[in-house]
Amino acid sequence: MLKAVKLGFIAGVLAFLVFHQGTVHLLHYLGDGLRPWIGHVPAPFPMGRVAPLGVPQFVSLAFWSGVWGIVLALLLRLTRLPDLLTGFLFGAAVITGSVFTWIATLKGLPHFAGGNQQIILRAVLLNGVLGWGTAVWLRPMSLRG
Secondary structure: OHHHHHHHHHHHHHHHHHHHHHHHHHHHHHOHHHHHHHOOOOOOOOOOEEOOOOEEHHHHHHHHHHHHHHHHHHHHHHOOOOHHHHHHHHHHHHHHHHHHHHHHHHHOOOHHHHHOHHHHHHHHHHHHHHHHHHHHHHHHHOOOO
16 A cells, blocks of 8 residues: 555656646647637646645646546546546546636635636546556556555
């Protein structure tokens, strides 16, 4: 179990830095044709400072991606579904659902982005990629069983 926690955190951070932010990069610079569906995608690696520590936003997001990676690593040990499918669905459904409900409440934001379908679709895609990427990084680590 400790192995799953350690490797899950590392896989989550790496998935954020490589897959999530790589997808943000592609959508930001090449996604003009997708703008009607997903809206404007901000530049990757946001450097704005976040409270309470004043770290860059991408560092905070990478940390929380590591936490989600721990949850996914533990989940993958229990399920027999294909790991990449589980990772994508976990990111698309669980992470996005959490962000749009209880995390939005903590931040004083409207639930489900106030019904903005472009933001919702973009979040489902990016969080799905994050979960999928975490599963990719976890794949060679043999966490099952």
